[in-house]
Amino acid sequence: MSTEPVVAELVERRVILPDQRIDAFHAPAIAVSARAGQVLQVLLADDEGLVVRRAFAINTVDPSTGVVSVHVAGPARADALAHLRVGDRAPLAGPFGRPFEVDPRTTHILLIAEGAAIGRLRLLADEALREGRQVTVLLGAQSARDVYPSTLLPDEVEYVVATVDGSLGHPGSVADLVPQYEAWADQTFAAGSPALLGKLAALSASRLTRMGVAKLGRRRAAAKVDPPGSPSARRKSFLQVVVELDVACAAATCLGCVVDGHAGLLRACREGPVFAATELSLETVA
Amino acid sequence: MKARRRVVTALDRSGGRGPAWPAPPRKARPVPGLQSPVSRPRLSGSGEAVAAPVPSVPLDLSVDLGSGLFLRNPILVASGALGYGIEAEDDLAPERIGALVTRGTTLRGRTGNPTPRMARTPSGLLNAIGLHNPGLAAVLERFAEQWARWPLPVILNLAADNVGEFAEMARRLEGVPGIAGVELNLSCPNANRGGTLFALEADSAAAVTTAVRRATDLPLLVKLSPAAPDPRAVARAVADSGADAISAVNTLPGLVLAADRSRPALGLAYGGLSGPALRPIALRVVHEIATSVRIPVVAMGGVTTLSDVLDFLAVGAQAVAVGTAAIGDPGLPARLADELEDECQARGLSSHLSLIGTAQGHRPGNPSARGAEYRP
Ligand SMILES: Cc1cc2nc3c(=O)[nH]c(=O)nc-3n(C[C@H](O)[C@H](O)[C@H](O)COP(=O)(O)OP(=O)(O)OC[C@H]3O[C@@H](n4cnc5c(N)ncnc54)[C@H](O)[C@@H]3O)c2cc1C
Numbered sequence A: 001m002s003t004e005p006v007v008a009e010l011v012e013r014r015v016i017l018p019d020q021r022i023d024a025f026h027a028p029a030i031a032v033s034a035r036a037g038q039v040l041q042v043l044l045a046d047d048e049g050l051v052v053r054r055a056f057a058i059n060t061v062d063p064s065t066g067v068v069s070v071h072v073a074g075p076a077r078a079d080a081l082a083h084l085r086v087g088d089r090a091p092l093a094g095p096f097g098r099p100f101e102v103d104p105r106t107t108h109i110l111l112i113a114e115g116a117a118i119g120r121l122r123l124l125a126d127e128a129l130r131e132g133r134q135v136t137v138l139l140g141a142q143s144a145r146d147v148y149p150s151t152l153l154p155d156e157v158e159y160v161v162a163t164v165d166g167s168l169g170h171p172g173s174v175a176d177l178v179p180q181y182e183a184w185a186d187q188t189f190a191a192g193s194p195a196l197l198g199k200l201a202a203l204s205a206s207r208l209t210r211m212g213v214a215k216l217g218r219r220r221a222a223a224k225v226d227p228p229g230s231p232s233a234r235r236k237s238f239l240q241v242v243v244e245l246d247v248a249c250a251a252a253t254c255l256g257c258v259v260d261g262h263a264g265l266l267r268a269c270r271e272g273p274v275f276a277a278t279e280l281s282l283e284t285v286a
Numbered sequence B: 001m002k003a004r005r006r007v008v009t010a011l012d013r014s015g016g017r018g019p020a021w022p023a024p025p026r027k028a029r030p031v032p033g034l035q036s037p038v039s040r041p042r043l044s045g046s047g048e049a050v051a052a053p054v055p056s057v058p059l060d061l062s063v064d065l066g067s068g069l070f071l072r073n074p075i076l077v078a079s080g081a082l083g084y085g086i087e088a089e090d091d092l093a094p095e096r097i098g099a100l101v102t103r104g105t106t107l108r109g110r111t112g113n114p115t116p117r118m119a120r121t122p123s124g125l126l127n128a129i130g131l132h133n134p135g136l137a138a139v140l141e142r143f144a145e146q147w148a149r150w151p152l153p154v155i156l157n158l159a160a161d162n163v164g165e166f167a168e169m170a171r172r173l174e175g176v177p178g179i180a181g182v183e184l185n186l187s188c189p190n191a192n193r194g195g196t197l198f199a200l201e202a203d204s205a206a207a208v209t210t211a212v213r214r215a216t217d218l219p220l221l222v223k224l225s226p227a228a229p230d231p232r233a234v235a236r237a238v239a240d241s242g243a244d245a246i247s248a249v250n251t252l253p254g255l256v257l258a259a260d261r262s263r264p265a266l267g268l269a270y271g272g273l274s275g276p277a278l279r280p281i282a283l284r285v286v287h288e289i290a291t292s293v294r295i296p297v298v299a300m301g302g303v304t305t306l307s308d309v310l311d312f313l314a315v316g317a318q319a320v321a322v323g324t325a326a327i328g329d330p331g332l333p334a335r336l337a338d339e340l341e342d343e344c345q346a347r348g349l350s351s352h353l354s355l356i357g358t359a360q361g362h363r364p365g366n367p368s369a370r371g372a373e374y375r376p
């Protein structure tokens, strides 16, 4: 696989919250092929000419105009794209990684995100609506000030908010909201801190027992095990998560991005960054 | 000692079977659209950018690293930067570079260090991958055949925590096609010396080199650490023990903290510093080593531009490897090889040999081990 970059113009920059903005690039090659969950890399060079790649989740794509956006979050001093102005051109590479996989039978999908991690799931909402599915987004934030603007989500999405300080929506963690939607959702997709992902994995594992649903049918002794990272492993799982380990090479060579899986170490850039929750040892990630 | 045999690499076979690779693009392409000050000056001695090339003379950039290991040019990919190479072949332009040194490989597979394993530093990278690899047998099974068909020599980087294991691995490489040479990573803790790195002590470094030299006729590179109190003594010991060439330098231990300062950024706490931040140290160590031994030195540490390549040649390196900079820009080594060729042509040189050692004349009186900064 080539990690060769294309040159893309920064066509729009929109500040959406303190320390959060959407940067849109004209990169038709990425826009036509990207799927939700995948990342692109922006290549940056320092004063010594050292090229470093920064991964950003693909936030939205518009294949008709060739525009692809990323949700940039973090304090200004850590802003890797600060040097770019609208109209500037920068090398981008991607899309990389394996996308979310939605089961064709799924009609209701639940997206669960913490803070700016909503940017990792945003494109999935578009994809699901296009395919006629119903989408609910559960978002957790510190306070009302940090809540992702509802205007950035498609109108058809049901949007439910939890804030840690109780200033908007449910007071407490976004994970508290999940049990109310477990029966409704056919599949869930999550992005956020390792602690949140660990909590959600535990909820997902105990879901059927808590809901009083018995597994019917004969238990197959040697059920077919899907290889880690395979689309079918994700498609069949109730919870898919996107992990955020830095992707330095995106070519599966540096081994900087590994994550603990039940079947051994997995590379976020090759087998991920989207995984079925059951593929990962999320307790250790948490 | 056993008779030396010539190592067959794709390089010198090409006449027989023809290249296994499609015809190379003449020039490796630069990263498009990247606005970076990569054209740091100091080229062609004068500081001016090179204008139209002088009428071309036949150019020979080949390097002899000993025991029959010939490279088509003096630019290598350093260990750990591009794994086993095969994964990165689309970006690498293997037909344009001198050699690829693989990820560190151990006798048995290792799962490496806890994550995070990498952190950014000013003009560099701190890594603690921890020799994550599937083990020698699996590596050979997966890659050796492909390496044998590759148009560039592959040097296998070996790591172990005792002398016996280093030698055992070397023995298992005898007769395996696709291995052009071995590089011993002596920045490994020596289990029999309370975990002190082999590369820090001349006698430990010599013991490993001797054992491996007895075990194999393969071209043998020994990789030294910039943390050695006296790199000259270690280099001499290694050269006297049968090394064909010395690689210098490996990373230097460092620490980066998490943003909230509650813990180290890396799972293992400490990591190895690489990239341009390491370069002045690497340049000093290569200078010291190259003035102390007669065997070739393969230099590395923060190479990102042709100017850095010329610096390392000037202090006496025969060849130069690119590590960290190739992670983000895997086409860089091939581009540097092209640029070196252009530079030689612009200067009317028939090879890069006259660029080697130009800065060695001004030798310091004392080794760095005696301290540099406070000497009267
Ligand atoms: C899958 C994924 C999706 C992401 N999505 C977003 C997003 O949508 N929005 C957003 O704002 N951020 C996103 N990020 C994070 C973003 O890419 C940056 O990684 C983040 O801003 C942290 O950068 P840092 O330099 O401060 O981190 P640091 O911890 O300092 O950087 C460490 C990482 O940088 C890399 N690195 C550092 N130096 C070098 C070097 N010299 N050569 C090669 N590699 C080097 C290594 O991968 C290392 O793991 C995402 C990251 C991942 C992995």
Ligand SMILES: Cc1cc2nc3c(=O)[nH]c(=O)nc-3n(C[C@H](O)[C@H](O)[C@H](O)COP(=O)(O)O)c2cc1C
Pocket: A254, B078, B079, B080, B081, B102, B103, B104, B105, B125, B127, B129, B131, B157, B184, B185, B223, B249, B250, B251, B273, B274, B275, B276, B278, B300, B301, B302, B303, B321, B322, B323, B324, B325
């Ligand atoms: C991610 C990474 C992995 C590395 N792995 C190895 C290794 O397995 N064995 C080894 O001898 N050196 C290893 N090195 C060291 C490099 O080969 C090189 O000596 C060092 O990084 C200095 O060169 P540079 O600044 O160009 O990277 C590694 C370096 C990096 C950045």
Ligand code: FES
Pocket: A246, A247, A248, A249, A250, A251, A252, A253, A254, A255, A256, A257, A258, A267, A268, A269, A270
């Ligand atoms: S980012 Fe290098 S192996 Fe995944």
